[in-house]
Amino acid sequence: MKSMLSIKDLRASIEDKEILKGITLEVNEGEVHAIMGPNGSGKSTLASLVAGKELADVTGGSITYLGKNLFDLNPEERSKAGIFLGFQYPIEIPGVTMVNFLKAALNEHRKHKGLEPLSAKDFLKLLREKKDLVEIDSKLTNRSVNAGFSGGEKKKNEIFQMAMLEPKLAILDETDSGLDIDALKIVANGVNKLKRKDNATIVITHYQRLLDYIIPDYVHVLFDGRIVKSGGKELALELEKKGYEWIKNQVNGN
C-alpha cells in the first residue's frame, strides 16, 4: 500500500509552549483515519501544520506527503498537491463571492495540472453538480465566502469546496460539529461519494456518531500532544462509553 502521509515524531510549540509532543502517524492511500481527543489536545494544531499554517513552530520531526517533505511547500502548493483542510472555524471573507473564490481556486489547481481554465459554462455546470452532491442552498454561492452563513452552512460549504477541488488527502476538522442529523448524513454521504482507492481522509471529531456514517479504518486518540492510543473503529465506541478519564488513567498508569 502506498504511503500518503507520514508524520514522524512531530513536535511543535506555540509561544514556547509545547503543543505537539512527538506525533507519529501513517496514512496510506484508500484509508480513513479518525482522530479524537479532548479539547485543547492539539488536533487542530496538527491539522493546520499539515495544511501549512504558520501558527506553531515546528521544533522537531517530519511530515512527508507522497514522498515529499511537506515543509518545502507553501500552503497554496500543498493545496495544489492535493491536500485539503476542512476548517474547524471557516473564515468569512466579505466582498469575495463564493463563485469568484472557487473559480480562482479551481483554475489554480487546473493550471498546476497543465489544464486550461474552465469555461464559464463548464464551471457553472461543475458548480451545480457539486452543489447537488452536498445539497447546499443554491443562493449561497452568490454570497460572500462564509459571510453570514449559519454554522451548519459553513460546515457544508467546506465539504462543497472539497467536492470542487477533489483532493487526495482531506483533513476534516470537526466538520460534523454544529450539524443537524440530516446535514450530518449529507456531509458524510458527500465524503463517502468522493472516496476513491487512491485518496485518504482524516476526520477529526468528538462524536462517535459521525463514524457510523464515515467508517474509519483506524481511530487515534490524541491526548496532550501525543497519540496515546490507536485502534480500529471499536475504539471510538469504547471512548464514547468510558470517556477520556479512561484514557487519562491509562496514560498516567493508573
Place this chain on the structure above:
Amino acid sequence: MQNKTVISDIEREFIDLYKENRSMFEAKASAPVNMVRKSGIRDFEKLGIPTPLQPLFRNGYRKYLEPRKVEFDLASVFQCDIPTLDAHLVLLVNGFFDKKNGNSLKELPSGIIIGSLASASHKFPGLFEKHYGKYASHKDGLVALNSAFAQDGIFLYVPEGSVYKKPIQIVNLVMAKEDIMVQHRNLIIVEKNAEAGVIICDHAMTPNKFLTNSVTEIYTAENASFDYVKVQNEHNNAVQFSHIFVNQEANSSMTSNIMTLHGGVVRNNVNVLLNGEGAENNSYGLYLVDREQHVDNYTYIDHAKPNCFSNQLYKGVLDDSATGAFNGRILVRKDSQKTHAYQANNNILLTDDAKIYTKPQLEIYADDVKCSHGATVGQLDEEALFYMRARGIPEKEARLIMMFAFAHEVIGNVKVEALLKRIDELVEKRLKGELSPCDNCAMKCY
C-alpha cells in the same frame, strides 16, 4: 474666519496678478460672476492659502489667463476612456472650455444645456444671479482664490422634469510644456423632478508639474436627482484641490463617487447642504495611494432641515510611504429631527510607513436622530489570506482579491454599468501595479 496679518510672497503674487488682470477678467465676465469675484479677492486677502499648503504653490507655476492653442487629437481623447460607454463628452483644456467639439453652449435632447461657464454667464444672467457663488462659501482661502480668478469651466443646466439617462462625461485635460496652474469653475443646476449624471475624468497629458484648484457648485431642486462620478488619474507631479459644494432641496437625491487612482497630492473637499426635508445624499470615495503620494478627503454634511438622510463611505488602500487623511464632519442642526446620518472610513495599510489620519466630527444638536460613524485602519486579514491559500490561491493573488473586494464596496455604487465595469478594470490594474497614470489615455505621456 481667521484673518491674516502677514501676507506671504505666494499670496502677494496672486493678489498682484489679480490687480494686473482685473479689468480683463471683468470685461470678459458677466456681472454676477464679477460680484463673486470681488468678494473672492477680498476674502482671499483675509484668508490666504493655508500655511501647510503653501509649499505646494511654490513652484513658479505659470497661470494661463486665456485659452492657449494646444494640439491634440480629439478622436484619441474619445477613445481614451470607456469604449463601451455611451456618453456625451465635453472637454476642458487647461481649465478652459474646448470648442473643438462644437459650440460653446449646446442644447441636448430634453432641453439640457451644457457648455462653457463663461458663455453661459452672459446668456443666462438670471440663473447666475440665483446660483453662482451662492453655495461655494469662502471659508477656505483656496475657494476664495478660485472665485477671484474664475473665468471658465463647465456649465450644466437640466431643466424641470427633464430626465437624461446618458451620462455627461467631462474630461479635464491639463497639457502644457511648462508647469502650470489651472483654476476652473463649474456650475451645475438640476431643476425640479429632473435627473442627470456626470462623469469627470482628470488627465494630466504631459509630465510637467500641474496644480489644479477647482470649484464645482451643484444645485438640486425639489425631487431632482443627480449623480456625480469623478475619476482622478493624474501623475505624481500633479497637485489637485477639488472643492464641491452641493445644495440639495427637498426630496432631492445626490450621489457622489470620487475615485482617486493616482495623483501626487490630492485634496477632495465635499460640502453638502441638505436644505430641504427628505433630501438624500450618498457620498463615496476610494483612494489607492502609493509611493510618496498624499490624498485627503474632507467632507462636511450639513443637515439643515429635518428628515434628511446622508451616508458616507470612504475607503483607502495605502502602500509604500503614502499618506492620507479623512476628515468627516456631520452637522445636525437643532431642528433637524429624524435625521439619519452615517459615516464610515475604512483603510488598509500595506506597509509600516503608510499612514492615514482619520477624524470623524459629529456635531449633533437635535435629539431625535440616528447617526453613526466608524473608522478602521488595518492590514489584510491574515486568516482570510490563509484560507484562500489553503484552497490553492497564491498569496499575491489572494491579497489582490481581498484588496479588490475591499475597493469594490465603493465602486459597486457607481450606477452606470459600463462605467462601473471600467472602473473595476482600472482599479484591478491599479492594484496589480499595471496602471500607469495615463494608461487609460490613448495618448501616451511618457
